[in-house]
Amino acid sequence: MLDRVPLSPGFQDPVFDSQATFRSVMSAMARPGHIEPVAPLLRPPGPLNPAAAALLLTLADFETPVWVDEGIRCSETALQWIRFHTGARVTKEMAESRFAILSDSSKPVPLQQFFAGRQDYPDESTTVILQVAAIETDTGPVLTGPGIETSLRLNPKPLSATFWVMAVENAGLFPRGLDFLFAAKNAVAALPRSTQIELEG
Amino acid sequence: MTRDPEPSAADKLITARRQAMSAFAQAQQDELLTGISDTPGSGNWSYVRKPEIGLIMTQGRIGGSGAPFNIGEVTVTRCAVVIASGETGHATIMGRDREKARLAALADALWQNPESRPVVEARIVSPIVARLAADDALLRAEADATKVDFYTMARGED
Numbered sequence: 001m002l003d004r005v006p007l008s009p010g011f012q013d014p015v016f017d018s019q020a021t022f023r024s025v026m027s028a029m030a031r032p033g034h035i036e037p038v039a040p041l042l043r044p045p046g047p048l049n050p051a052a053a054a055l056l057l058t059l060a061d062f063e064t065p066v067w068v069d070e071g072i073r074c075s076e077t078a079l080q081w082i083r084f085h086t087g088a089r090v091t092k093e094m095a096e097s098r099f100a101i102l103s104d105s106s107k108p109v110p111l112q113q114f115f116a117g118r119q120d121y122p123d124e125s126t127t128v129i130l131q132v133a134a135i136e137t138d139t140g141p142v143l144t145g146p147g148i149e150t151s152l153r154l155n156p157k158p159l160s161a162t163f164w165v166m167a168v169e170n171a172g173l174f175p176r177g178l179d180f181l182f183a184a185k186n187a188v189a190a191l192p193r194s195t196q197i198e199l200e201g
Numbered sequence: 202m203t204r205d206p207e208p209s210a211a212d213k214l215i216t217a218r219r220q221a222m223s224a225f226a227q228a229q230q231d232e233l234l235t236g237i238s239d240t241p242g243s244g245n246w247s248y249v250r251k252p253e254i255g256l257i258m259t260q261g262r263i264g265g266s267g268a269p270f271n272i273g274e275v276t277v278t279r280c281a282v283v284i285a286s287g288e289t290g291h292a293t294i295m296g297r298d299r300e301k302a303r304l305a306a307l308a309d310a311l312w313q314n315p316e317s318r319p320v321v322e323a324r325i326v327s328p329i330v331a332r333l334a335a336d337d338a339l340l341r342a343e344a345d346a347t348k349v350d351f352y353t354m355a356r357g358e359d
Contacts, residue, residue: 006287007249014251084281085250 010057010085012041021058025181028190031147033154035135038188045077047103052131052183053081059127060099062087067097067114067126071104097126105130105182106158111166114178122175125193129181132156135189142198143191154189156182168197221312221321224329225305226294232332233304236325240311245285252280252299278302288313 011017017040024036044053060066066088072078079090091097094113102109117125140155141164170177170193177193191197208216225233237243256274263270279293280302290310294302312321 006283007281007289009247009249014253 007081007084008043008045010042010081011054014057017042017054018058021054024188025055025058025190028181028188029179029192032145032190032192032195033137033143033148033152035137035187035189037186038183039186045075045081047071047075047131048078048081048101049103049131049183049185051186051188052101052103052129055129055181055183055188056082056088056099056101057085060086060088062089064098065089065091065093065096067091067094067100069100069102069104069107069109072101094126098124099127099129101129101131103131105132105156105163106160108160108162111163111170111178116170116173116176116178119176122177125176125178127179127181129183130156130159132182132184133158135182135184135187141200143195144198145195147192148195154182154191156184156189164197164199167191168199171195171197218309218312220330221326222292222305222309224326224333225292225308227333228301228305228325228329230298230301230304232329233301233308233325236321236328237304237308237311239324240317240320242284242286242314242317243307243311246282246307246310248303249281249283249289250279252278252302254278254297254299257293280306282306282310284310284314286314286316 021038021040024038028034028036038051038054040050040054042050042054042057044050048056056066060082066082066086068079068082068090072082082088082090088099094100094110095115097114100114111128114126114128115124117123134157136155136157137153140153142151142153144151167180174193179193180191182189182191255277257277259272259275260269261272262268275295276297277293277295278297278299278301279291280299281289281291282303283289284307288310290306290308290313292302292305292309294305308321308325311317312326
């Protein structure tokens with residue numbers, strides 16, 4: 001049919017913007033818990049935030065099924081935008097997705113249903129992008145492990161009550177397991193499966 | 202499989218748009234440029250996807266009905282624009298001409314707007330279709346002129 005809903009554009013400069021975003025994600029993954037800037041000129045349709053949308057444009061393509069949460073699934077504009085600009089298929093099966101995006105991270109999602117990879121191909125696991133309002137580093141669970149000199153704290157807000165418990169379980173699956181990216185408005189922080197998490201109290 | 206005897210209005214619209222997009226893709230750049238400058242609303246547009254150059258695999262069928270096979274990859278440029286009235290136009294053209302891809306996408310967007318469609322049909326689509334038909338006829342005439350009828354000469358028995 002004729003295209004009725006106007007699509008909003010993706011990156012201003014697809015090559016340089018996605019490379020800059022990739023660099024931020026790479027640095028964030030290499031130094032878990034560190035906040036890296038992500039600042040492309042991007043106005044994605046709601047409920048996607050600019051950082052999460054930039055990550056999706058950078059990482060997802062036609063070979064990576066993307067799982068989206070209820071908030072995005074209800075927005076035909078957002079779904080169309082993801083399909084058009086990434087070429088990725090939006091899937092309803094959590095287990096087959098390579099990327100997942102949560103527009104509202106305060107709602108609990110059964111993370112263990114995402115694909116944690118196989119013992120011989122742990123890299124095939126789902127990378128979960130969580131949209132958050134802010135990322136605090138003076139409170140929250142204590143992180144140690146590869147890429148962290150001594151220890152540091154990470155507290156993206158808001159997260160569901162069950163998130164950190166599931167994240168601890170996820171770290172126990174190593175070398176299998178999910179990797180998490182927290183996307184605040186213009187920043188990204190990573191929690192890869194290799195990071196050890198010590199919950200407060 | 203049963204075939205609908207009378208195509209619906211929506212189907213007709215899709216067929217018409219397909220023909221128009223095909224004409225835009227085969228147009229010369231100046232054919233699009235002059236046609237578009239005559240169309241109202243053509244000055245107000247923005248990119249949805251800037252022109253990108255890539256490769257697609259073309260397929261063919263022997264005799265038009267055989268099993269599809271891959272001929273080879275062809276360089277294409279794709280582009281999408283949105284015009285002020287909200288229509289999004291898409292284009293995929295052969296070659297690396299970014300400006301032509303933009304013009305073809307813009308022409309598609311203008312075609313979708315019911316108000317500018319008659320102008321686009323008259324000033325862009327029709328001239329291109331006519332020119333393509335003339336080119337095709339010329340090529341056929343040239344090929345026909347070289348046609349040779351082979352026949353077996355009657356052999357005198359005894």
